[in-house]
Amino acid sequence: MARVTVTPGDEPAKGKGRSRRNGEGSIRQRRDGRWEARVWVYATNGSEVRRSVYGSSWDEAHAAMIKLQSDKMAGVRIPASGDTVRDYFDYWLKHVAEPRVRPSTLSNYRRLTSAYVLPYIGSKKLSQLRPADVRTFLNRLKGVCQCCALGKDRKRVQHGASARCCAAVPVACCGNFLSDGSVRFAQRIVRAMLQDAIVDELIATNPARHLRISHRYRPKFTPWSAEEAQRFLKAARGDRWYALYSVALALGLRRGEALGLRWIDVDFVENVITVRRSLQRVDGQLVLGPVKTDSSDRKIAVPEPLARVLELHRADQVRQSEIAKQWTDHGMVFTTAVGTPVEPRNLKRHFDRLCDKADVPKIRFHDLRHSCATILYDQGVPIENIQDVLGHSSPTITKTIYVEATRKIQRDAVDKLGFLFDD
Incomplete structure (x- = not known):
């Protein structure tokens, strides 16, 4: 299928054409039948890059292109890094969190992220992480047995103890689920990390900033009289x-x-x-x-x-x-x-x-x-x-x-x- 280049708002005219202004964008039909619009936008590191959006029709591609152009005029920038969440977490813990939190807090950060955060969202591209991904990750945390997730039962067996959970045959989960406080702690860590990724100009928005999950805000306690x-x-x-x-x-x-x-x-x-x-x-x-x-x-x-x-x-x-x-x-x-x-x-x-x-x-x-x-x-x-x-x-x-x-x-x-x- 022949490629056709059009300007926004104009269908290609037979035998006629006009030159496009800089930054105006272009729309073409791909070999697979989809329409592709290409626009120059600004990345978070200040460079100008070409971004493509797609549609099943010329109108859909044109609407997506207009939105990109509007975001560009509003100052919205697209992420410029291809790092995964795991890549940035490693950097964040060493260069951002370590200088500003207590050693015990940093140790808890490392323990919680390695055990519960990275197995779920560590392989995702930082720039492609969405609120739905973070919400799904937090909801799944509530239903994960700590013993199974951390392999505690297998470690007990290696030291001569009898299996009573994930190492048992057949498997019999002990139901040692993560507390609401730990889930809330994981949410705060992810939110803080993503906020610093904005400061580092790796992402444009924080997908965990406005999320609400259903758990008790704080555990109840009864003080002494x-x-x-x-x-x-x-x-x-x-x-x-x-x-x-x-x-x-x-x-x-x-x-x-x-x-x-x-x-x-x-x-x-x-x-x-x-x-x-x-x-x-x-x-x-x-x-x-x-x-x-x-x-x-x-x-x-x-x-x-x-x-x-x-x-x-x-x-x-x-x-x-x-x-x-x-x-x-x-x-x-x-x-x-x-x-x-x-x-x-x-x-x-x-x-x-x-x-x-x-x-x-x-x-x-x-x-x-x-x-x-x-x-x-x-x-x-x-x-x-x-x-x-x-x-x-x-x-x-x-x-x-x-x-x-x-x-x-x-x-x-x-x-x-x-x-x-x-x-």
Whole structure:
């Protein structure tokens, strides 16, 4: 079939023709019968490239060409890179994410992307990724058993354990599905990566920016009441980590912040603790790194009773170092029996045993922070001051996360309208 070149809006006239202006575009019929329109457009790297669009008729190809020309006039640029999502993720983790996030966060990024993100969308061209691709990937994450996806059962079998999931014959999935929090975390990583791809001028729009998926925004939790907190501390009195639980509950420190405290951070003259470091396990190693955010780097006033607890704890630590056969001094406030930093995961088992001893509801160690916020509000502390203690960047974050305290605020507010009603 002969090729025919036409200008927009004009069918080819027999025996006649006219020259096309620069950038006007052209339409021709291909050998397969489709019509192809070609237009010069701008790429994200600033170069001018020729882009083809197709239609089953001349009118369809012409309409597609007009849209390309309109986008060009509006300043829209087309992607210029042929990288896959996996290619850019490797670059992004090393050159973009690593300089701006904590080592523990970066380790979680790498673990989550390698296990859940790249197997689904890693082979797709970055420039061809669409919102439907990201939505499908997130929806599939919810139905994937972690044990099967990560091959945990096969690893257990290799170490002599019996198969109970994907390695069993016949296969019997254990249903260890990814939590809503992990799915939400994966969504945030992909969205942030694609946003930086726009900054790097590799794509024009972020296909994950406006996506909404159906999951709970945050997990529910039940903080302790003031009476339960008192009962727990009373049961923990005499325990070697009594001071640790006291600091976490009274000051709302995160687990890593509490375990990362050094004696140089404790001012017994002014009764102030400076929170500037966090102990985290990163790639199998305990690392003392920066706190979670800029606002988490803070100074907190210490009540007099808690200051006395810390002074007694320091005296006990000195005595323990003197009688220990081996002691490695790291200058840490909370240590093991030989002076080394405390393994965060070991703390959980110890904490659970104390909860049983005190006969209080079992909660996460992090929920001591939540309990601190609720108890502070119960004592009449404004939400803005609670924000300062917890190290949030705004009161809105405090209200959003610490739901129980917010409910009490609402209850107190509506109770003030009780005068409107008769007895």
